[in-house]
Amino acid sequence: MKSQQDAMTLSHALASSAGTAGGITYFGASRGSSFLSYAGLRGRALRWLHRLREAGVQPGDEVLIATDDTELFTALFWACILGRIIAVPVSTPTGDEGALKIGHIWGVLHRPWLVGDARVAGRVRAVADQLDAATAAALARIEARTLVADSAQIEGPEAAQAEVGPEDIAFVQFSSGSTGAPKGVMVTHANLLTNCAAILGAIDHPGAPPRFVSWMPLTHDFGIIWFHILPTVFGLDHGLIPTKLFVRNPLVWMQAASDLKANVTGGPNFSYRHFLKYFEPDAPRDWDLSHLRVIANGAEPIACALGMEFSRALAPFKLPQTALTPAYGLAEGTLVVSMAPPDEAMFSVVVDRAQVSPGQPVREIDGPEPGVSPVDFADIGRPIADVAVRIADDDGAELAQGVVGRIQIRGASVTRGYYNNAAATLAAFTADGWLDTGDLAFTADGWLDTGDLGFLRNHRLIVTGRRKDVIILNGANFYPQDIERVASTVEGLDLNMVVACAIGREVTGDDREHVALFVLHRRDAESFARIAAGVRDAVLSEIGIPVDYVLPVARIPKTTSGKVQRYQLVQRFVAGEFQEVRADLEAREAADAAELAAAFAAGDEAAFAAHLGALARRIVEGGEIALDRPLMESGFTSLRLVEFARRLTLALGLRVQVTFLFEHATLSAIASALLALPRADAMVDARADDAAPSAPLAPLTASAPRIAVSGLALRLPGGVETPDAFLDLLLAGRDATSGKPAGRWGDLPAGLCITERGGYLTDIETFPARFFNLTPAEAEAIDPQQRLLLMTAWEALERAGLDPTTPACSWA
Incomplete structure (x- = not known):
């Protein structure tokens, strides 16, 4: 491994690395890969720099790099570095959300250019009406300042390298804050060389130089700095796995680590759970993970239990049980701030x-x-x-x-x-x-x-x-990731499916914040009601706080770096988006308490008290709760009493106040006092300062009227996407076949293709992920035929005069 003590900039470091035998292995599907030396990378970057200069890009201009092709991305990034052009890595948008972010970023920059996929500029222009006037005006020139880049390989002369200084900006790392307004962190050559040297110093050890492998997106600071810039400036071999390939098949991660005999890899917490979902312990594998010394775990809250589960699962493949290495950092610190020592087993306090x-x-x-x-x-x-x-x-x-x-x-x-x-x-x-x-x-x-x-x-x-x-209840602080961890233990959930948020007093009108848990769920209401009950019980039992709302969502909003955007869920709650779902869940929860309600209606005090005891034991686990012992001496807290009162309200049709439970301290006293209430006055003895529970929706049952859908939607060759277009095609007798569209199937070897024409659908890659509440990664993982089915099913319902968002057509 060479030293970079004399390198003052990334440009100097790449020139030095070009003199080594090191380089990059670009992994593809089916265990395919290609190797590019650092000399080859530098030559390719200089040819791209020549192309950029020909187009009019000047030193100090900003270039947004938007491509999923890792070879092309690295060539463009280093072209910017060598030309003193400010690189701005951005995710390729697959819907409005990604396009809006690029639009916001464009408005922040001085002299921006866009380089990458030909469709990106059009997608950004399409959302201009959702941006402020100044940004929308700036976007008017985006097509004129867009350079289409389809392949990393390029012919032509190499440009002369620009003069670059240590304090020059190498790239700008953008992230959206809670308002959606992007802030770009300036990362200089000196910042990068300092942090890269510190990371390498922390993980290096005597022996063979380390080899790196990563699936992390190069638009994320974790991916581009730790797993690309660091090995490149030090002349170390590294491998890059396309992120979309990892999303579809996370097992390629360890396969690549084994093939490359990598020593260093890493990913955020969710990646270990994603891997374990696909991992089959008994499946035959030829992996040898004995070389892996560091698996950096960072970029989101670290769950030690999950890390240990991951390590144990891979122990048969000789993974060192000390490889998982917790790290903490942020873009404003370039990348890493602190890190546990390698060869030390991860542990928690x-x-x-x-x-x-x-x-x-x-x-x-x-x-x-x-x-x-x-x-x-x-x-x-x-x-x-x-x-x-x-x-x-x-x-x-x-x-x-x-x-x-x-x-x-x-x-x-x-x-x-x-x-x-x-x-x-x-x-x-x-x-x-x-x-x-x-x-x-x-x-x-x-x-x-x-x-x-x-x-x-x-x-x-x-x-x-x-x-x-932080969620503040009764003066105590509760961390959302702690609540999420407990909720994720409920059967059918995991850490990536639950988000905890505080709903402020100004929204609830209560004297405390409310706790809302949003759960990723795309199934029926009945199955979610069971999950919601389990979540409430788990959080109450282990943490001791009530969960006021457990609500289903079809997607969890995240930034392109994977951070949960809690504020978006709170905004949806405040806007009243979940009112019908809440009412439906409350009705189902009340129906589940039928035995308690029946005992109350029958006036049987002994049976009623016994059912109250069963309900109390769901809130406080750990044995029997004596009927004549005060609840506050039986493991209850004031917050647990809040939940007890809420469940009684739903089950009995009474607005039970917490003060009522303090005044009648035992289960026997509560049973006696509730049964003594005149039934006509029962609702008066309620949560006097609270609103009554929402009226439930009519339940969806088999007896609901059937719906006849009279609508048609289709996608056919020849650009036919509507019934009218299909009729026109038939009347005109037009041939809907065509030659192979550019980019379809890639470059086929000579002689493999036996026909020049085919019936091709157009724009099969275009899919409004945000419209269907899917993340870009989820959309990429869905089969194109399923995406077409989603879009055509929606269109068919609309053409039939039906609103697909109503309870008659869907739930949640």
């Missing part, structure tokens, strides 16, 4: 859940304690070289070890600010140069606030969660 609020010392727990709810957080090691970390309070004062506070960072890897956004930069740093990660603001003393909360333990970092996501 278990603390009292009631003592993880900002400014509060945590209390570690060694074992089970009566009345104490434990929560565990992954240990993420010490800060890497050239990065300092401190924990501070809201006033910027440094806190002692073991006290929860704001995570702030400072060092040579930290960005100097946000591109073309002086206000955000000024708000981000402290006066002495620290970055506060809280709202990504720089504190008055120069530290950058990361927006995260955590504490130091033996000078090692423990991250507890995002400050803006």
Whole structure:
């Protein structure tokens, strides 16, 4: 492995790497791959730089790179680096959401160009009416400043490399904040070389140079910096797996690691669960994972239990059980801030859940304690070289070890600010140069606030969660990822299917925040009702808080880097989108409590009290609850009483107040008092300050009237996409066949294709993923025929005069 101590820029580093035997293995389907040396990469990049200059791109211009082709992406990226052009990696849009993000980014830039897929510009222009006037006006010239790039391989002369300095911007990493407005992190050559050297120093060990392999998207800082820029500048071999291939078949990840004898790979938490879903322990595999020393786990909250499950599953393939390596970082820190040492088994710190609020010392727990709810957080090691970390309070004062506070960072890897956004930069740093990660603001003393909360333990970092996501109930702080972890233990769920959010008091009109859990679910209402009940019970039992709403969603909104956009779900809730679903679920939950309601209606006090006991045991697990013992002495808390009151309200048709349960402290007293209420006055003795439960929807049953659909939708060769177009085709007697469209089937070997014409559908890759509540990754994984079925089924219903969104046609 060569040293890059003398390299001042990425351009110098690539020139040095071109003199080595190292390079990139580009993996494809069916275990196919191709190798490109760093000398070949540099030559290819210089030829692309010549093409860019011919088109009019100048040093200092910004180039948005939008392509899923990893070979083409790397060629274009390094062309920008060598030409002192500011690279702006963006995801290729598959729907309106991705196109809108590119539109927003375009409005932030000075002299932007778009290079990549020919269809991207059109998709962005199509959403211009959803952007502000200034941005929409800027987009008017997007086609004129778009260069179509179809293949990485290009012929022609090589351009001369531009003069580049260490403080020049290498690329801008954009991410959308909670308002959807993008902020671009400026990453300089010096930032990158510093952070890459620190990462390599943390994972390197004597022996053969490390080899890397990754499926992470190159538009994500984790993917482009750790798994492409780092090995490239140090002349180290690395392999790149197309992200879409990993989404479709995650097993290619370990196959590639085995084929390449890779030492280093990684991915965020969800990737390990995604892999395990497809992994069959008894299937014959020829994997040898003994070389894998580091599997970096970062970019989202780390679940140690999942990491250990992944490690155990691959132990038969000789995976070292110390390979999983927790890491913490952010774009504003270039990439990595802290990392656990390689060859150290990952572990978590278990603390009292009631003592993880900002400014509060945590209390570690060694074992089970009566009345104490434990929560565990992954240990993420010490800060890497050239990065300092401190924990501070809201006033910027440094806190002692073991006290929860704001995570702030400072060092040579930290960005100097946000591109073309002086206000955000000024708000981000402290006066002495620290970055506060809280709202990504720089504190008055120069530290950058990361927006995260955590504490130091033996000078090692423990991250507890995002400050803006914390849910506050009765003065105690609860972290959404902790609630999500517990909810995901319910049968049929996992970590990627649950999102916890706080619904503010200004929305609920209550004296506390409400907890909403949004669950990825695309099946029927009855199956979801069972899941919702299980989620409520699990969270109440383990964490001790009520879940006010458990709601189904067809997709979980995320940024292109995979971070959950909780604010979008809250906005949908506030807009009233879930009112009918809530009413339906409440009606089903009330129906499930039929035995309790029957005992109440019969006036049988003993039977009624017994059923109350069964309901109470679902809320507080751990044995019998005596009928004559106060609930607050039987494991109940005030929050558990809130949930008990809510369930009684739904089951009995009474608005039971929590104060009523305090006044009648035992199950026997509650049964007696409820049965003594005059039935006509029962609803008056309700949650006096709350609204009555919503009226339920009419249940969907087999007796519902049948619907006759009289509508037609189709997709046929010759561009036929409507019934009228089909009639025109028949009347004209036109031939709907054509020659093979460009890009269809790829480049076939000579002699393989035995016909020159065929019946081809047009635009089969165009699919409105956002319209159908699918993520781009989910849309890519769906068979094209299924995508066509979705679109034509919707059109057929519309042509029949039916609204596909109504309960008569669908649920949720």
